[in-house]
Amino acid sequence: MRTVMAxxxxxxxxxxxxxxxxxxxxxxxxxxxxxxxVCARKPEGALLFGLPLSMALVGIATLLAMGWVAILLVKALRGAGPAGHVGGADPRRFARWFVVAGSGAALVAILWVGTPALIVPACG
Structure with missing residues:
Protein backbone atom coordinates (compact mmCIF):
# COMPACT_ATOMS: atom_id res chain seq x y z
CA MET A 1 0.00 0.00 0.00
CA ARG A 2 1.42 3.36 -1.01
CA THR A 3 1.41 6.25 1.41
CA VAL A 4 0.61 9.83 0.51
CA MET A 5 4.30 10.76 0.75
CA ALA A 6 5.31 7.88 -1.50
CA VAL A 38 5.82 54.24 -3.51
CA CYS A 39 7.69 56.18 -6.21
CA ALA A 40 4.61 56.25 -8.45
CA ARG A 41 2.12 57.25 -5.73
CA LYS A 42 4.43 59.46 -3.65
CA PRO A 43 2.60 59.11 -0.31
CA GLU A 44 4.12 62.15 1.39
CA GLY A 45 4.79 61.57 5.07
CA ALA A 46 3.13 58.14 5.15
CA LEU A 47 4.48 56.19 8.11
CA LEU A 48 4.06 52.60 9.24
CA PHE A 49 5.42 51.63 12.66
CA GLY A 50 7.14 55.02 12.78
CA LEU A 51 9.14 54.36 9.60
CA PRO A 52 8.62 55.63 6.06
CA LEU A 53 6.09 53.41 4.30
CA SER A 54 8.51 51.81 1.83
CA MET A 55 11.10 51.01 4.50
CA ALA A 56 8.51 49.44 6.80
CA LEU A 57 6.97 47.32 4.03
CA VAL A 58 10.37 46.20 2.74
CA GLY A 59 11.43 45.37 6.30
CA ILE A 60 8.31 43.26 6.83
CA ALA A 61 8.81 41.47 3.50
CA THR A 62 12.47 40.82 4.31
CA LEU A 63 11.71 39.42 7.76
CA LEU A 64 8.97 37.17 6.37
CA ALA A 65 11.19 35.85 3.56
CA MET A 66 14.13 35.23 5.90
CA GLY A 67 11.87 33.50 8.41
CA TRP A 68 10.39 31.24 5.76
CA VAL A 69 13.82 30.28 4.42
CA ALA A 70 15.11 29.74 7.97
CA ILE A 71 12.25 27.29 8.58
CA LEU A 72 13.22 25.37 5.43
CA LEU A 73 16.85 25.37 6.56
CA VAL A 74 16.02 24.00 10.02
CA LYS A 75 13.75 21.33 8.55
CA ALA A 76 16.48 20.22 6.13
CA LEU A 77 19.11 20.16 8.87
CA ARG A 78 16.81 17.98 11.00
CA GLY A 79 16.45 15.44 8.21
CA ALA A 80 13.08 16.47 6.81
CA GLY A 81 12.93 17.73 3.30
CA PRO A 82 11.42 17.51 -0.13
CA ALA A 83 12.69 13.98 -0.86
CA GLY A 84 11.56 12.30 2.36
CA HIS A 85 9.48 9.85 0.35
CA VAL A 86 12.40 8.55 -1.75
CA GLY A 87 13.52 5.04 -0.89
CA GLY A 88 17.28 5.44 -1.33
CA ALA A 89 19.44 7.41 1.09
CA ASP A 90 21.56 9.13 -1.58
CA PRO A 91 18.71 11.08 -3.25
CA ARG A 92 17.39 12.16 0.17
CA ARG A 93 20.84 13.28 1.27
CA PHE A 94 21.34 15.22 -1.99
CA ALA A 95 17.92 16.89 -1.70
CA ARG A 96 18.60 17.92 1.90
CA TRP A 97 22.08 19.19 0.98
CA PHE A 98 20.59 21.16 -1.92
CA VAL A 99 17.97 22.76 0.36
CA VAL A 100 20.61 23.63 3.00
CA ALA A 101 22.95 25.15 0.40
CA GLY A 102 20.06 26.91 -1.33
CA SER A 103 18.76 28.28 1.96
CA GLY A 104 22.17 29.71 2.81
CA ALA A 105 22.43 31.34 -0.60
CA ALA A 106 18.85 32.62 -0.42
CA LEU A 107 19.39 34.17 3.03
CA VAL A 108 22.41 36.07 1.69
CA ALA A 109 20.48 37.13 -1.43
CA ILE A 110 17.47 38.29 0.60
CA LEU A 111 19.74 40.43 2.78
CA TRP A 112 21.53 41.67 -0.35
CA VAL A 113 18.21 42.86 -1.82
CA GLY A 114 16.57 44.06 1.39
CA THR A 115 19.41 46.00 3.01
CA PRO A 116 19.84 48.73 0.36
CA ALA A 117 16.07 49.17 0.17
CA LEU A 118 16.04 49.70 3.93
CA ILE A 119 18.97 52.12 3.93
CA VAL A 120 18.29 54.23 0.83
CA PRO A 121 14.92 56.00 0.70
CA ALA A 122 12.61 55.08 -2.17
CA CYS A 123 13.01 57.33 -5.22
CA GLY A 124 16.12 58.80 -3.62
Whole structure:
Protein backbone atom coordinates (compact mmCIF):
# COMPACT_ATOMS: atom_id res chain seq x y z
CA MET A 1 0.00 0.00 0.00
CA ARG A 2 1.42 3.36 -1.01
CA THR A 3 1.41 6.25 1.41
CA VAL A 4 0.61 9.83 0.51
CA MET A 5 4.30 10.76 0.75
CA ALA A 6 5.31 7.88 -1.50
CA UNK A 7 3.07 9.17 -4.27
CA UNK A 8 4.70 12.61 -4.34
CA UNK A 9 5.68 13.48 -7.90
CA UNK A 10 9.05 14.60 -9.19
CA UNK A 11 7.83 18.15 -9.96
CA UNK A 12 6.62 18.57 -6.36
CA UNK A 13 9.95 17.29 -5.04
CA UNK A 14 11.87 19.57 -7.40
CA UNK A 15 9.83 22.62 -6.39
CA UNK A 16 10.52 21.71 -2.75
CA UNK A 17 14.23 21.67 -3.52
CA UNK A 18 13.98 25.04 -5.29
CA UNK A 19 11.81 26.62 -2.56
CA UNK A 20 14.58 28.80 -1.06
CA UNK A 21 15.34 30.27 -4.49
CA UNK A 22 11.65 30.77 -5.25
CA UNK A 23 11.20 32.61 -1.94
CA UNK A 24 14.17 34.84 -2.77
CA UNK A 25 12.75 35.56 -6.24
CA UNK A 26 9.36 36.44 -4.75
CA UNK A 27 11.05 38.71 -2.19
CA UNK A 28 13.02 40.41 -4.98
CA UNK A 29 9.80 41.11 -6.88
CA UNK A 30 7.97 42.33 -3.79
CA UNK A 31 10.77 44.72 -2.77
CA UNK A 32 10.98 46.33 -6.18
CA UNK A 33 7.18 46.44 -6.50
CA UNK A 34 6.91 48.22 -3.15
CA UNK A 35 9.52 50.79 -4.16
CA UNK A 36 7.94 51.23 -7.58
CA UNK A 37 4.48 51.82 -6.11
CA VAL A 38 5.82 54.24 -3.51
CA CYS A 39 7.69 56.18 -6.21
CA ALA A 40 4.61 56.25 -8.45
CA ARG A 41 2.12 57.25 -5.73
CA LYS A 42 4.43 59.46 -3.65
CA PRO A 43 2.60 59.11 -0.31
CA GLU A 44 4.12 62.15 1.39
CA GLY A 45 4.79 61.57 5.07
CA ALA A 46 3.13 58.14 5.15
CA LEU A 47 4.48 56.19 8.11
CA LEU A 48 4.06 52.60 9.24
CA PHE A 49 5.42 51.63 12.66
CA GLY A 50 7.14 55.02 12.78
CA LEU A 51 9.14 54.36 9.60
CA PRO A 52 8.62 55.63 6.06
CA LEU A 53 6.09 53.41 4.30
CA SER A 54 8.51 51.81 1.83
CA MET A 55 11.10 51.01 4.50
CA ALA A 56 8.51 49.44 6.80
CA LEU A 57 6.97 47.32 4.03
CA VAL A 58 10.37 46.20 2.74
CA GLY A 59 11.43 45.37 6.30
CA ILE A 60 8.31 43.26 6.83
CA ALA A 61 8.81 41.47 3.50
CA THR A 62 12.47 40.82 4.31
CA LEU A 63 11.71 39.42 7.76
CA LEU A 64 8.97 37.17 6.37
CA ALA A 65 11.19 35.85 3.56
CA MET A 66 14.13 35.23 5.90
CA GLY A 67 11.87 33.50 8.41
CA TRP A 68 10.39 31.24 5.76
CA VAL A 69 13.82 30.28 4.42
CA ALA A 70 15.11 29.74 7.97
CA ILE A 71 12.25 27.29 8.58
CA LEU A 72 13.22 25.37 5.43
CA LEU A 73 16.85 25.37 6.56
CA VAL A 74 16.02 24.00 10.02
CA LYS A 75 13.75 21.33 8.55
CA ALA A 76 16.48 20.22 6.13
CA LEU A 77 19.11 20.16 8.87
CA ARG A 78 16.81 17.98 11.00
CA GLY A 79 16.45 15.44 8.21
CA ALA A 80 13.08 16.47 6.81
CA GLY A 81 12.93 17.73 3.30
CA PRO A 82 11.42 17.51 -0.13
CA ALA A 83 12.69 13.98 -0.86
CA GLY A 84 11.56 12.30 2.36
CA HIS A 85 9.48 9.85 0.35
CA VAL A 86 12.40 8.55 -1.75
CA GLY A 87 13.52 5.04 -0.89
CA GLY A 88 17.28 5.44 -1.33
CA ALA A 89 19.44 7.41 1.09
CA ASP A 90 21.56 9.13 -1.58
CA PRO A 91 18.71 11.08 -3.25
CA ARG A 92 17.39 12.16 0.17
CA ARG A 93 20.84 13.28 1.27
CA PHE A 94 21.34 15.22 -1.99
CA ALA A 95 17.92 16.89 -1.70
CA ARG A 96 18.60 17.92 1.90
CA TRP A 97 22.08 19.19 0.98
CA PHE A 98 20.59 21.16 -1.92
CA VAL A 99 17.97 22.76 0.36
CA VAL A 100 20.61 23.63 3.00
CA ALA A 101 22.95 25.15 0.40
CA GLY A 102 20.06 26.91 -1.33
CA SER A 103 18.76 28.28 1.96
CA GLY A 104 22.17 29.71 2.81
CA ALA A 105 22.43 31.34 -0.60
CA ALA A 106 18.85 32.62 -0.42
CA LEU A 107 19.39 34.17 3.03
CA VAL A 108 22.41 36.07 1.69
CA ALA A 109 20.48 37.13 -1.43
CA ILE A 110 17.47 38.29 0.60
CA LEU A 111 19.74 40.43 2.78
CA TRP A 112 21.53 41.67 -0.35
CA VAL A 113 18.21 42.86 -1.82
CA GLY A 114 16.57 44.06 1.39
CA THR A 115 19.41 46.00 3.01
CA PRO A 116 19.84 48.73 0.36
CA ALA A 117 16.07 49.17 0.17
CA LEU A 118 16.04 49.70 3.93
CA ILE A 119 18.97 52.12 3.93
CA VAL A 120 18.29 54.23 0.83
CA PRO A 121 14.92 56.00 0.70
CA ALA A 122 12.61 55.08 -2.17
CA CYS A 123 13.01 57.33 -5.22
CA GLY A 124 16.12 58.80 -3.62
Missing amino acids: SRSFPATFVGMLAPFLIWAAHFGVVYSINGM
